Structure formats: structure tokens, C-alpha cells
Amino acid sequence: MLEIAGLCVSVRGEDGEREVVSDLSLTLKRGETLCIAGESGSGKSMTALAIMQLLPQPAARISSGMIQLGEIDLATLNERQMQRIRGDRIAMIFQEPMTSLNPVLSIGRQLTESIEAHTDLSSAEARRRAIEALKAVRISEADSRLKQFPHELSGGMRQRVMIAMALALKPDVLIADEPTTALDVTVQGEVLELLRDLQREHGTSIILITHDMGVVAEMADRVIVMRHGRMVEEGKVADIFARPRADYTRELLAAVPRIGTGAGRQDLGQTIPKTLNQVALVDDLHVGFDLRGGFFGQVNRRVHAVEGVSFSIAPHETLALVGESGCGKSTTAKALAGLVPYQGDIVIGGRNLSGLGRDERKAVRRDVQMIFQDPYASLDPRMRVGDLVAEPLLIHGIASKQERRERVATLFERVGLSADQMDLYPHEFSGGQRQRICIARALALRPKLIIADESVSALDVSVQARVLDLLKELQREFGIAYLFISHDMAVVENISDRVAVMYLGQIVEMGTRDQVFSNPRHPYTKRLIEAVPVPDPAKRRPRFARLDQEIPSPTRKIGEPPPKLTLKDVGNGHLVAAS
Structure with missing residues (x-):
């Protein structure tokens, strides 16, 4: 179907032209899945853009x-000739559907646009084909979805719309560039299926372009491993995993987190009294957001983002909060960090935030710091990274200017960066280095609790492993407690001491790492664990059972209570929800 021979892609920069893809050759057969794997900057996406003739002009060229x-x-081919092929014979699914879909056009308009451009179908016939494409990707109420806009759909549904758009014209070749990286593990399983x-x-x-070796094992017939724009290894998927020849391939496979390989940990729930020595205690936490509607904009519905959540975190402990997008994980974290209004009790270091004044709250919040998912969006691009790390010290009036600089230099060295890099800007660092800068900033005030909100989900697997090792090392050294928020169950199993599973704003299961992973009791927890792709082609599952519908909405009419769940102890502190 497709053959590439001696492909070289060059990019022009301030230092002249350099190759980002060098002498790449590959073949793709009908009905075959070829995975291109490698870290960011390896040339995977540039290869895909070159095939689609979508390289950024005039900076990049074949x-x-x-x-x-x-x-x-x-x-x-010129652009006019390529337009007749692009979308018709060869199509592409991009990594981030929200930026790939036009926010001001309805889903129906965007679907029918490409159908009408490549066929002689009437508007009514194009609409019927668009509905068929949405049904093919298991989107319920496809007819009414055509009128909706991208922001009205969940992340999983937007990605399915992108797939429907790519497949509406039944292309010969489909390029999927990291189609599941930003998706929850269960939605990822459904999309791959x-x-x-x-x-x-x-x-x-x-x-299929990805850095997730579990997805490679799940989907590939053949694999190409790329590094620095060059192919370092090619072969059948079973051979690549069982007998990797290149050192880089072996390093890539060794860095993959696997369920069942987490180091043994003490049962903190049994050894530390519940009422003593807690860094943070959350009791009956509620967070809701009012929605306005109608002609006069009155409040008529309410989003129950977090409903009756309770947990505690001890020093040296990592509590993982897991669940799909929209379950309330990040909202819980924001309430704990004082970023959203809430009801209930949040106690930090023995002091209840509800009864404190503004200055007292500011002092207590020094003990709680946050690492966000996207390090580039978390760092002001106009500030030098040394100033960014020193900013918390400046806000709280800690130390002199020279002392702050010395402390920042020490923090940089502690997270694996050099003091010489303090005067650089965020764009001059890689993704993994930027996340290390964010970790250094979180450590600046020597907090007792760090909230890591999807802090490694966007990182390559090898960079992810290094960041996780750094977090564990810092915990051993400083006694920091972590609230680790993630939808990646394999990562959670490797870093957590205890795990709390959230669904629709409520905790449905909580226990030690071993209790939850070795003996999951709630159906939702079982589905989350089953959805994790195993990085071993020999253990490839025959099918992943898809849901017939989206997760129910947490939005309800004013006065309508959410379903009440009660956590029942099924043994040794292992709590499972019962309706």
C-alpha cells in the first residue's frame, strides 16, 4: 500500500538547516498495522506529516x-493534487482532538465537509454517511451529535469523532499519531479496539505512532524504533519484545511500567494510627459548580464534581487518586490546594483550613505544593527558570536575594539540573527537564505534601521513569507525602502506597496498593486494571469489551441529590463502595 525509500526531512533554524528524519525506508502492506515507536524528537510525527504533505512551510521540507x-x-505532488488524495486515500488522526477540530463549526459540518469535497454526494447523502461514520465509532445518538460543537463532547468522544472523520471515506492508509496518549486507559482500550x-x-x-510500548504490544504487526530521526531497529512485534537487538530498544522496553512489578511496601494503613501524625486529612469534601440556563440565566443545574470524599495522607506516604477524566480527581486536588471553594473539612498539619483567616491560610498553604500535568503551561515563558523556582520564596518573604539564589542552585542540582541552567528560559529545555524545574519549584518551600496532578502522563516512557525515580528519592530524603493523581494504573502500581479509586465524584474503592491491585472488589476498579495494555505481545488480549454508552453525567437538577455510596470494610482496611 505504501513504500518510503530514503526519506530525509530537513528543518531550517537559526543555526542553518538540519535533518530531523534521515534516510528512512519502510513498507506497509494492506491490512497491516505498523507501529513507529520512540521518544519525543525521534522524528515519528515529522515522518507522518511528510507522508501527508503537511510539513510546516517554509521551515521544513522533504x-x-x-x-x-x-x-x-x-x-x-503539488498542493492541489495532494488535496484530492488527502482524506480520501490516506487519512490522519492527530494527537489532540480539541486542537484538531474547529471550535466554531458543528461536528456535523466538519464531518460532511470532507465527504462533500471528495464525492459527488448531495448534502442529505453526505449527512447520512456522516451519521453512519459516527455510529461506526460507537457514538450514541449520532443524529443529534451532528448539531453539537467540540467543547460539548468528552475527550474520548472527540477522539472518536476524529476517527470517524478519518474513516468516513474509507481510506487505504490511516496514520494515527499518538491517538490515545491523552485518553483515559479505558477510553484508550475502546479506541484501540x-x-x-x-x-x-x-x-x-x-x-500507529506512539511512545507507549504497551500499545505497541497490543496493536502492532511490525515495529520500527526511531531515535534522533533515524531507524535503529525494525522487525516483527514478537521479535522486538523478545529479542531486541539495539541497546536503545532494550532501554525503552526496560523503562515501561508494568503492573505486578512494584516494589513491596509496608502496609501503612495498619502501622500508622488514623488519628495521629497525618500530613493531610480530608473529611466529607463536597465541590459543586452551578450551571445557568433559561432566558434569565437562572441557576437550574449543578455539577456534583466531588461528593462526600474522605481520606488521609501520612508522612512518607504516597496516596494515588485514580479514575477517568471527569471523575473529580483534579477538583479534589484543587480544593486541597485552596484553588476552588468547597464544603467539608480539609486539615493540613493539624490545622483546619475552614477556620483560618487569609494570612493564616497563606502560611498553611506553604505546606502544600502542586506539580501540574503540562510543565510548559505551568512555567511563565517570559521568566528565567531560576526566577520561577525562586518565586515562591519571594512571595512568602523568605531569605535574601543572594540566599534565594543559592537555595535555587541547590534545588537545581537536587533534581538533576545544573546551576548554570538557572538563567535559561522554559523553551530551552526538554519536556522532562521542564517537569524537573516544576518539581524544584514545588520543593522550594519545603512542603509536607506535594500534589502531583498527572505529572508524568505526557512524558516519554524513559523520561517518565526518571521523573518517578526522582520523586521516590526526594520522598525518602525529605519525608514528603504525595497525593499522586493519574489515570495510568501501571504507573500508580509502581509508585503508590495506598490507592483511592474515584467514579463520578465519589470514592468507590480504597486500600493499600496490594489490596487494590491484587484483589480489586469494585467492578469499576476491575475495568480500570483490565484496560491497561500489557507490554508483551504474547499476552495480547483477544478483545477489550467496550461500553455501549458514555459514563453518566455528574450534572443534576438543583435539589436532586447524587446516589449515596457507603464504603464498607471488606478486611484489613480495604474499603469498597456499596449503594
Whole structure:
């Protein structure tokens, strides 16, 4: 279906032109899934953009090579000729659906646009095909969805719309660039299963670009491993995992977190009294957001984001809060950090935030710091990173200017950076380095509790492993407690002491790491663990059971209470919800 020979892609920068893809050759057969794996900057996405002739102009260009689709060399086509092929014979699913979909056009308009551009169908016929495409990707009430806009859909549904758009014209080749990186593990399982179904039905050839080796093991027939723009290894998926030849491939596979490999930990729930020595105590936490509607904009509905959540965190302990997007994990974290209004009790270091004045709250919040998911969005691009790390000290009036600089230099060295890098700007660092800067900033005030909100989900697997090792090392050294928020169950199993599972704003299961992973009792917890792709082709599951509908909405009419759940102890502090 597709053959690439000697592809070179060059990018022009301040220092002249350099190659970001060098001498790449590959073939793709009908009905085959070829995975291109590697870290950020390895040239995976630039290869995909070169195939689609979507390289950013004029900075990037194909300097040499052939891209043969059937009898056509795509590298020789002009834009008008490429428009007839792009979307029709070859289509692409991008990584972030929210930025790939036009926010001011309805889903229906965006779906029918490409159908009308490549066929002679009437508007009514194009609409019918768009509805069929949405049904094919298991979107309920497809007819009414056409009128909705991207922001009205969940992340999983937006990604399915992108897949429907790509497959509406039944292309010969589908390029999926990190299609599941930002998705919850259960939605990821559904999307991967959907791609397999559509491949079986239409014989579509798939190029799947990813840094997740679990997804590679789950989906690939063949694998290409790239590094620094070059192919370092190619082979059948079973051979790559069982007998990797390149050192880099072995390093990549060794860094993959696997469920069942987490180091043994003491049962903190049994050894530390519940009422003593707690860094943080959350009791009956409620967070809701009013929605306005109607002609006069009156409050008529309420989002029950967090409903009756209680837990505690001890020194040296990592409590993982897991669940799908929209379950209330990040809202709980924001309430704990004082970023959203709440009802209930939050006690930090023995002091209840509800009864404190503004200055007292500011003092107590020194003990709680946060590491956000996107390090680049967390860092002011106009400030030097040394000033960013020193900012918390400046806000709280701690130390002189020279002392602050010395402390920041020490923090940089502690997180694996050099003091010489303090005068650089955020854009001059890699993603993993930026996350280390965020960790240094969180450590600046020597907090008792650090909230890590999806702090490694966007990182490559090898960078992720290094950041997790750093967090564990800092915990051993400083006695910090972590509230670790994630939807990646394999990562959670490797770092947590206790685990709390959230669903629709409530905790449905909580216990030690071993209790939850070895003996999950709630159906939702079981589904989360089953959804994790195993990084071993020999253990590839035959199918992943998809849900027929989206997770119910936490939005209810004013006065309508959410379903009440009671946590029951099923043994040794293992709590499971009962309706």
C-alpha cells in the first residue's frame, strides 16, 4: 500500500538547516498495522506529516526520498493534487482532538465537509454517511451529535469523532499519531479496539505512532524504533519484545511500567494510627459548580464534581487518586490546594483550613505544593527558570536575594539540573527537564505534601521513569507525602502506597496498593486494571469489551441529590463502595 525509500526531512533554524528524519525506508502492506515507536524528537510525527504533505512551510521540507502510495509518488505532488488524495486515500488522526477540530463549526459540518469535497454526494447523502461514520465509532445518538460543537463532547468522544472523520471515506492508509496518549486507559482500550474492528471490516492499513510500548504490544504487526530521526531497529512485534537487538530498544522496553512489578511496601494503613501524625486529612469534601440556563440565566443545574470524599495522607506516604477524566480527581486536588471553594473539612498539619483567616491560610498553604500535568503551561515563558523556582520564596518573604539564589542552585542540582541552567528560559529545555524545574519549584518551600496532578502522563516512557525515580528519592530524603493523581494504573502500581479509586465524584474503592491491585472488589476498579495494555505481545488480549454508552453525567437538577455510596470494610482496611 505504501513504500518510503530514503526519506530525509530537513528543518531550517537559526543555526542553518538540519535533518530531523534521515534516510528512512519502510513498507506497509494492506491490512497491516505498523507501529513507529520512540521518544519525543525521534522524528515519528515529522515522518507522518511528510507522508501527508503537511510539513510546516517554509521551515521544513522533504530534502530527498520517495513516498509511494500505490503508483503515485506523494513527494512530487503539488498542493492541489495532494488535496484530492488527502482524506480520501490516506487519512490522519492527530494527537489532540480539541486542537484538531474547529471550535466554531458543528461536528456535523466538519464531518460532511470532507465527504462533500471528495464525492459527488448531495448534502442529505453526505449527512447520512456522516451519521453512519459516527455510529461506526460507537457514538450514541449520532443524529443529534451532528448539531453539537467540540467543547460539548468528552475527550474520548472527540477522539472518536476524529476517527470517524478519518474513516468516513474509507481510506487505504490511516496514520494515527499518538491517538490515545491523552485518553483515559479505558477510553484508550475502546479506541484501540475500534481501530482493530474497522481494520478488519475495511482492510485499512494503519501506521500507529506512539511512545507507549504497551500499545505497541497490543496493536502492532511490525515495529520500527526511531531515535534522533533515524531507524535503529525494525522487525516483527514478537521479535522486538523478545529479542531486541539495539541497546536503545532494550532501554525503552526496560523503562515501561508494568503492573505486578512494584516494589513491596509496608502496609501503612495498619502501622500508622488514623488519628495521629497525618500530613493531610480530608473529611466529607463536597465541590459543586452551578450551571445557568433559561432566558434569565437562572441557576437550574449543578455539577456534583466531588461528593462526600474522605481520606488521609501520612508522612512518607504516597496516596494515588485514580479514575477517568471527569471523575473529580483534579477538583479534589484543587480544593486541597485552596484553588476552588468547597464544603467539608480539609486539615493540613493539624490545622483546619475552614477556620483560618487569609494570612493564616497563606502560611498553611506553604505546606502544600502542586506539580501540574503540562510543565510548559505551568512555567511563565517570559521568566528565567531560576526566577520561577525562586518565586515562591519571594512571595512568602523568605531569605535574601543572594540566599534565594543559592537555595535555587541547590534545588537545581537536587533534581538533576545544573546551576548554570538557572538563567535559561522554559523553551530551552526538554519536556522532562521542564517537569524537573516544576518539581524544584514545588520543593522550594519545603512542603509536607506535594500534589502531583498527572505529572508524568505526557512524558516519554524513559523520561517518565526518571521523573518517578526522582520523586521516590526526594520522598525518602525529605519525608514528603504525595497525593499522586493519574489515570495510568501501571504507573500508580509502581509508585503508590495506598490507592483511592474515584467514579463520578465519589470514592468507590480504597486500600493499600496490594489490596487494590491484587484483589480489586469494585467492578469499576476491575475495568480500570483490565484496560491497561500489557507490554508483551504474547499476552495480547483477544478483545477489550467496550461500553455501549458514555459514563453518566455528574450534572443534576438543583435539589436532586447524587446516589449515596457507603464504603464498607471488606478486611484489613480495604474499603469498597456499596449503594
